[in-house]
Amino acid sequence: METNTPSLRTAKATPKNPTGIRLFFKRLFQQKALVLMSVPFLIWLFIFKYVPIWGWSIAFQDFKPAKDFMDQTWVGLEHFRFLFQEEAFYRVLRNTLAMSAINLVLGFTTAITLAILLNELRQIVFKRVVQTISYLPYFISWVVAASIISTALSADGGIINELLLWLGVMKEPVLWLGVGEYFWGILGASEVWKNVGWNTIVYLAAMTMIDPAQYEAAEIDGAGRFQRIWNITLPGLKPVIVILLIMNVGNILETGFEPQYLLGNGMNVDYSENLDIFVLRYGISMGNFSLAIAAGMFKTVVSFILLFSANSIAKRLGEARLF
Numbered sequence: 001m002e003t004n005t006p007s008l009r010t011a012k013a014t015p016k017n018p019t020g021i022r023l024f025f026k027r028l029f030q031q032k033a034l035v036l037m038s039v040p041f042l043i044w045l046f047i048f049k050y051v052p053i054w055g056w057s058i059a060f061q062d063f064k065p066a067k068d069f070m071d072q073t074w075v076g077l078e079h080f081r082f083l084f085q086e087e088a089f090y091r092v093l094r095n096t097l098a099m100s101a102i103n104l105v106l107g108f109t110t111a112i113t114l115a116i117l118l119n120e121l122r123q124i125v126f127k128r129v130v131q132t133i134s135y136l137p138y139f140i141s142w143v144v145a146a147s148i149i150s151t152a153l154s155a156d157g158g159i160i161n162e163l164l165l166w167l168g169v170m171k172e173p174v175l176w177l178g179v180g181e182y183f184w185g186i187l188g189a190s191e192v193w194k195n196v197g198w199n200t201i202v203y204l205a206a207m208t209m210i211d212p213a214q215y216e217a218a219e220i221d222g223a224g225r226f227q228r229i230w231n232i233t234l235p236g237l238k239p240v241i242v243i244l245l246i247m248n249v250g251n252i253l254e255t256g257f258e259p260q261y262l263l264g265n266g267m268n269v270d271y272s273e274n275l276d277i278f279v280l281r282y283g284i285s286m287g288n289f290s291l292a293i294a295a296g297m298f299k300t301v302v303s304f305i306l307l308f309s310a311n312s313i314a315k316r317l318g319e320a321r322l323f
Contacts, residue, residue, distance in 0.1 A: 065287075096255050253275060307322075
C-alpha cells in the first residue's frame, strides 16, 4: 500500500532550510567588509549617543555639581512642572516652531526649484559656475555669515537699505535686526542663502536615477519642458522628498543655535530666542542643570514622537519611509 510519507532515505537526503538566525549570520559573513567598516561608527554612536543618556536622571534631581551623584536630592517631576508653568518656555517654543516651519517650507521649495533649474541647464560651464556660487556660503561659518548678514542689514550704509531706498520702496533706512517681527523672515532668508546650494545635491543625485528614456518618450509625444518636469522629474523625486520630509519633521524642534544666538539681540529677543538658547540662558548659565536637562528631554521626546508619527503616516499612505 503506497503512502505519501517520504522514506527515511529520502528524508535524510533532503537538506533542511536554514533558520533565520543562520541566514542572518550567513549574510553578515558575506558582507563582512561592510560590517567591519560600520564597527567604528557603532562604537562612536554607543559612546557619544547612548552612554550619555544616563545624564537624564539629572532632570529628576536638584543637581549640584559639587556633590557626589549618589548624594543628590531627588525631586521627581518638579523641574518639568516648573518648565510647563514658565511663560518664557512657551514663548521660545512658539519661536522654535515658527522658525522650523519657515525653514522647512523655504528649504524644500528653494532646494527643489534650484535643483530642477540646474538640471534643465544645457550649458555645462554656466551650470558649474551657478553650482559653485550656490555651494560657497555653506562652507562659511555662522560667525562669518552672521557678520555679513548684519552688515547687509545695517541701517548705516547696509546694502539692503541702500537698494530699497534707491528703488523707492521706503523713504528711510530700517534697523532690520532691531524689529522682532522681522527676525523669522530674516532667519529664513539667511538659511536659504547659506544652505540652498548644498541641499540641492541630494535632489540632483536623485535626478540622475530617472530613466532618460522617459524624457525622450515624453518629448516625442509632444510634452513641453514644464510638462516633463511635472510628470517625470517631480514624481521621480517623490521618494527622496518624502524621506527628507520625515527626517525634517523629526527635527522640527532643532532650529539651530548659532544663527539665533549671533543675530539675536535685546531688541528682537522675544522672537529670536529658541529652545537651545533657553537651555543655555536659563539652565546652564544660571547653574540650573536640572532645568536644562528637563528642557532637552522634552525636545528629544517630542522629536521621537514626531519622527515615528511621520514615518507611520508615510507607511499608511504607501510612500517611502525610513523604517
